[in-house]
Amino acid sequence: MLHLWLGGVEGLLQARELLFLGLGMLIGLFFGAIPGLGGATALALLTPLTYGLDSFTALALAGGVMGAVPMGGSISAILLNAPGSAPSAATCLDGHPLAQQGKAGLALGAAASANAIGGIIGTVSVLAILPIAKDLVLLFGPPELFLLAVLGLIVVSTASRGKMLRGLIAGVFGLMISFIGYNDVTGVLRFTAGIAYLWDGVHLVPALIGLFAVAEMINLSVKGGAIAKDAKTVGITSVTSGLLETFRHWRTVLRGSLIGTVVGAIPGVGGTVASFLSYSLTVQASADPESFGKGNIQGVIAPEAAINAKDCSCLIPTLAFGVPGGVEMAVFMGLLVLHGMQPGPLMLIDHQVEIYGLIWALTGSCVLASFLGLLVARPLSLLTLIDSQILVPVVTAVALVGSYAVDRNIGNVLVTAIFGILGYVMIRFDYPRLTMVVALVLGAAAERNFHQTTMMSDGNLSVYFHRKVCLVLLAGMAALLIAPFFRGFRKFRGLPK
Amino acid sequence: MKYLPAASLAVFTAIFLAMAYGYPSQARAFPVAVAWVTLVLVTLDIVSRTETKAGAAVLSRLNPGTAAPDPRPLGGQFGAAAWLAVFALTLVLIGILYTVPLYVFASLRFRGSRSWSTCLWIAALVTGGIWLLFAIVLRLELYPGYFFESR
Numbered sequence: 001m002l003h004l005w006l007g008g009v010e011g012l013l014q015a016r017e018l019l020f021l022g023l024g025m026l027i028g029l030f031f032g033a034i035p036g037l038g039g040a041t042a043l044a045l046l047t048p049l050t051y052g053l054d055s056f057t058a059l060a061l062a063g064g065v066m067g068a069v070p071m072g073g074s075i076s077a078i079l080l081n082a083p084g085s086a087p088s089a090a091t092c093l094d095g096h097p098l099a100q101q102g103k104a105g106l107a108l109g110a111a112a113s114a115n116a117i118g119g120i121i122g123t124v125s126v127l128a129i130l131p132i133a134k135d136l137v138l139l140f141g142p143p144e145l146f147l148l149a150v151l152g153l154i155v156v157s158t159a160s161r162g163k164m165l166r167g168l169i170a171g172v173f174g175l176m177i178s179f180i181g182y183n184d185v186t187g188v189l190r191f192t193a194g195i196a197y198l199w200d201g202v203h204l205v206p207a208l209i210g211l212f213a214v215a216e217m218i219n220l221s222v223k224g225g226a227i228a229k230d231a232k233t234v235g236i237t238s239v240t241s242g243l244l245e246t247f248r249h250w251r252t253v254l255r256g257s258l259i260g261t262v263v264g265a266i267p268g269v270g271g272t273v274a275s276f277l278s279y280s281l282t283v284q285a286s287a288d289p290e291s292f293g294k295g296n297i298q299g300v301i302a303p304e305a306a307i308n309a310k311d312c313s314c315l316i317p318t319l320a321f322g323v324p325g326g327v328e329m330a331v332f333m334g335l336l337v338l339h340g341m342q343p344g345p346l347m348l349i350d351h352q353v354e355i356y357g358l359i360w361a362l363t364g365s366c367v368l369a370s371f372l373g374l375l376v377a378r379p380l381s382l383l384t385l386i387d388s389q390i391l392v393p394v395v396t397a398v399a400l401v402g403s404y405a406v407d408r409n410i411g412n413v414l415v416t417a418i419f420g421i422l423g424y425v426m427i428r429f430d431y432p433r434l435t436m437v438v439a440l441v442l443g444a445a446a447e448r449n450f451h452q453t454t455m456m457s458d459g460n461l462s463v464y465f466h467r468k469v470c471l472v473l474l475a476g477m478a479a480l481l482i483a484p485f486f487r488g489f490r491k492f493r494g495l496p497k
Numbered sequence: 498m499k500y501l502p503a504a505s506l507a508v509f510t511a512i513f514l515a516m517a518y519g520y521p522s523q524a525r526a527f528p529v530a531v532a533w534v535t536l537v538l539v540t541l542d543i544v545s546r547t548e549t550k551a552g553a554a555v556l557s558r559l560n561p562g563t564a565a566p567d568p569r570p571l572g573g574q575f576g577a578a579a580w581l582a583v584f585a586l587t588l589v590l591i592g593i594l595y596t597v598p599l600y601v602f603a604s605l606r607f608r609g610s611r612s613w614s615t616c617l618w619i620a621a622l623v624t625g626g627i628w629l630l631f632a633i634v635l636r637l638e639l640y641p642g643y644f645f646e647s648r
Contacts, residue, residue: 034630165542165555172535173506176513179528188524191516214581221577221608222569389609393601394623400585401593401627401639410589410640417585421578428566428574429502447527 024064032072109242178443215423
């Protein structure tokens with residue numbers, strides 16, 4: 001095994017491979033930071049350009065892109081509340097309030113270090129898991145995937161402390177929106193009102209750009225001033241203190257990385273679930289859950305660690321089964337096929353050195369991008385001092401054009417605008433946007449897996465109690481639902497939290 | 498005003514439910530279940546906003562941490578939403594390359610009260626940046642607008 005790992009490192013440590021890795025990292029940082037673009041767009045644009053490269057160099061370039069996108073996404077999520085890609089939306093929840101308090105440097109420093117450490121932990125986990133990957137992925141069938149989606153929603157709803165009812169309402173509203181479009185199990189078009197654009201459902205990335213970036217711009221426009229409330233503090237906040245915070249909260253980093261690794265290994269679940277699940281579980285585990293959403297540094301560390309760890313483990317279903325872990329991986333599969341590598345079990349045998357080279361490229365890029373992020377954190381944090389009257393039209397214009405660029409569909413612009421107004425209403429009336437995002441991501445998959453489970457069990461719901469992983473997931477749900485009452489009971493009895 | 502979000506969602510859910518019952522049983526099973534749950538939750542939300550004993554009980558158990566919105570002039574909020582709506586619609590009608598400079602310029606001039614020269618150079622910079630990134634680097638065709646689209 002060791003000689004394969006070293007073979008991957010050796011292949012990567014060539015001048016040409018390092019050059020393309022660095023180039024990929026810069027492209028990934030840039031694409032990650034622009035709302036609506038992200039890793040999938042970058043890879044889609046680069047794939048045809050790699051035709052003339054050998055497969056190892058092409059994988060170094062792709063690894064560079066994929067490893068750096070999360071850091072780029074964190075920069076725009078923290079500074080502008082505009083997630084560069086969907087998983088970074090979780091970073092907005094506490095990263096942007098920190099920027100508003102003039103602590104953008106702290107948040108960016110913590111995000112960069114959590115990114116790097118998460119990536120390394122993810123790599124170590126993948127190197128350990130890869131030999132047994134096949135057995136792990138096969139444990140998850142439709143019943144497990146359905147329960148996993150329900151578990152995700154419960155985790156997030158119970159994390160909305162003090163506003164559980166509104167959290168649940170936002171969640172079920174998100175589910176209703178996720179039902180719009182063509183249902184792939186029944187073949188029925190639902191709730192489209194005759195609008196062809198809605199046949200594919202409400203597109204996720206334009207909706208997220210609206211809910212976060214545009215809603216924040218409306219809010220800023222009404223409030224006036226700049227993002228950072230106190231200009232004096234922006235220059236003082238140290239980036240290195242963000243780095244230290246990450247080490248201080250090592251449990252959060254470890255938990256986030258492990259969540260990212262596990263979720264990333266499950267096909268079709270994706271980074272958004274990993275980052276939000278990590279965030280929610282950190283809120284659950286915290287002694288001070290009320291501080292989340294108001295600028296708690298752990299709210300930045302948890303999703304960032306999960307996102308980068310997920311990037312590595314996403315390779316498991318993609319390479320081992322040819323089942324992409326997300327959109328980015330689907331595009332990446334195209335690049336593999338272009339270079340004569342057919343994803344599937346045989347790939348784990350025929351292209352082992354390339355696979356390990358890719359894993360190292362991804363890790364190297366994520367660590368290098370984090371260093372670069374740390375270097376530019378301080379100058380970038382000055383962006384939060386720009387007056388809203390200048391910032392609002394500029395960011396709104398880039399956000400709406402970016403949402404069009406996702407799949408060159410002008411309908412995306414209208415979706416972004418509608419979700420922008422909806423997001424502002426949710427901010428004003430104190431409805432958590434977190435549960436809505438998770439419902440939008442999981443809704444269609446939850447319904448599909450529910451139908452598949454019903455079909456495979458002839459409508460017998462006891463199937464959920466006959467499978468080991470299902471029982472573990474059900475126990476997790478029960479524990480999460482009981483935990484708040486237990487905490488309340490301890491509070492009532494005057495016991496420590 | 499405090500009932501507006503919950504009441505709007507109740508209306509939306511009722512329409513959603515009415516549409517759902519028009520689909521075959523398997524296709525509507527999950528959406529109908531979710532919609533009924535929504536109606537129950539929205540009813541609880543409405544009750545929690547009433548100044549009654551039941552309202553106080555629901556609020557204290559399920560929504561204790563929610564805060565009333567800070568007072569803001571309605572005109573300013575509608576104005577901000579209207580600027581966004583007009584921008585989005587104009588993008589659809591006359592395309593990206595005409596709308597972006599117009600919107601940035603108008604927004605800076607009429608909402609930001611900036612000087613003509615500042616508005617002009619920022620509008621030119623933003624449009625140039627968008628054109629360079631999307632049209633040149635990414636080779637994306639910038640949407641020409643409904644009126645200018647070749648049919």
